[in-house]
Amino acid sequence: MNLTGNTVLVTGATAGIGLAITEALLTQGNTVLAVGRNTQLLEHLAQPTLIPIACDLSDATQLHALVHTVTTEYPQCNMVVNNAGVQYNYELPTTSACAPRIERELMLNLEVPITLTAYLLPVLMQQSTAAIINITSALAIAPKRSAAVYCATKAGLKSFTKSLTYQLSHTNVQVFEVVPPLVDTGMTRKNKGKKISPEALVKEMLQGLKNDRPVIHIGKAKLLKVLHRISPGLVERIMRNN
Numbered sequence: 001m002n003l004t005g006n007t008v009l010v011t012g013a014t015a016g017i018g019l020a021i022t023e024a025l026l027t028q029g030n031t032v033l034a035v036g037r038n039t040q041l042l043e044h045l046a047q048p049t050l051i052p053i054a055c056d057l058s059d060a061t062q063l064h065a066l067v068h069t070v071t072t073e074y075p076q077c078n079m080v081v082n083n084a085g086v087q088y089n090y091e092l093p094t095t096s097a098c099a100p101r102i103e104r105e106l107m108l109n110l111e112v113p114i115t116l117t118a119y120l121l122p123v124l125m126q127q128s129t130a131a132i133i134n135i136t137s138a139l140a141i142a143p144k145r146s147a148a149v150y151c152a153t154k155a156g157l158k159s160f161t162k163s164l165t166y167q168l169s170h171t172n173v174q175v176f177e178v179v180p181p182l183v184d185t186g187m188t189r190k191n192k193g194k195k196i197s198p199e200a201l202v203k204e205m206l207q208g209l210k211n212d213r214p215v216i217h218i219g220k221a222k223l224l225k226v227l228h229r230i231s232p233g234l235v236e237r238i239m240r241n242n
Contacts, residue, residue: 001131001174001209007077009033009070011057011116012084014041016185017135020198021081024206026050033074035066035084057084057112058104067119078127080120082113082157083135087150102149109153114160121173130173133209134161138181138221141228142239165214174212178205181220196220 008025012018013034022032022045031049035057036042042052051074055066070077086108088101095101117132124130140158143151158177165175184195196219208216217225228235 001129001212003206003209004029006079007031007033007074008079008081009035009074009077009120010081010083011035011112014038014045017180017183017198017201018081018083019045020202021083021205022050024199024202028206033070033077057116058107063112063115064119067116070120071123075123075126077120077123078130079133080117080124080131081133081135082116084112085109085135085150085153087147089146091146092148105149105153109150110156110160113157117164124173125171127172131176131209132164132168132173133176133178135178135180136161138179138224139239140179141221141224142232142235144242145240175214176209177215178208179215179217179221179225181218181224 003025006025008030010018010022010025010032013022013032014036018036022034025032026047026049029049031051033051033053034042034045035053035055037054037056039052039054042054045052053066053069055062057063057066086105088105090098090101092098113134124132134157136158137151137154139147139151140154143155158179161175161177168175178201180196180201182195183201184197201218204218205216224235224239
């Protein structure tokens with residue numbers, strides 16, 4: 001796909017993977033609708049081709065307001081990157097009052113990208129070319145013990161992405177899944193494993209988009225995919241306590 005001259009909505013654009021995606025797309029001549037909760041961080045991103053949109057995606061009213069803004073003010077939007085997400089590490093039997101964490105993970109990681117995609121599809125389908133890019137996780141392939149809900153949401157998003165690919169196969173909208181390994185972001189600060197930088201991830205991601213690869217495994221996620229085909233039990237033992 002062509003990565004120049006697009007109008008791209010990026011969720012979670014103020015930090016981590018989302019920020020790296022935003023910066024890379026700007027350098028390639030795109031207009032970015034940068035969505036984030038932190039208005040101060042959004043202001044720091046200000047550039048002529050960057051449009052900051054403050055939105056708490058976990059708030060249904062704000063999510064609908066975002067959709068209204070895009071459909072009425074930026075009807076040329078032809079790409080959506082569903083990147084925003086959250087991970088909490090806890091074990092259900094030993095964590096009291098975990099309901100708010102469960103609700104937030106389900107909302108941000110699964111319900112929001114599905115809802116946003118559904119509401120923006122009419123706009124995307126009006127363009128000559130369009131794309132939906134969903135950021136999942138290697139943990140959608142093999143989950144870890146300490147993040148049961150997060151892993152479930154990413155597995156759900158992976159399944160949704162594949163089904164959406166089937167539904168849109170005869171339209172102008174391409175669907176992509178990006179499968180990162182452990183990435184060095186604020187969310188993974190306490191993880192001790194070897195991490196890839198957001199910039200390195202985005203470099204591989206953009207190359208995969210240019211080559212029209214529907215599923216783009218990044219870094220060690222490529223090896224994980226192969227090993228899981230050969231010996232799923234081994235991979236699950238490795239990832240269980242990762």
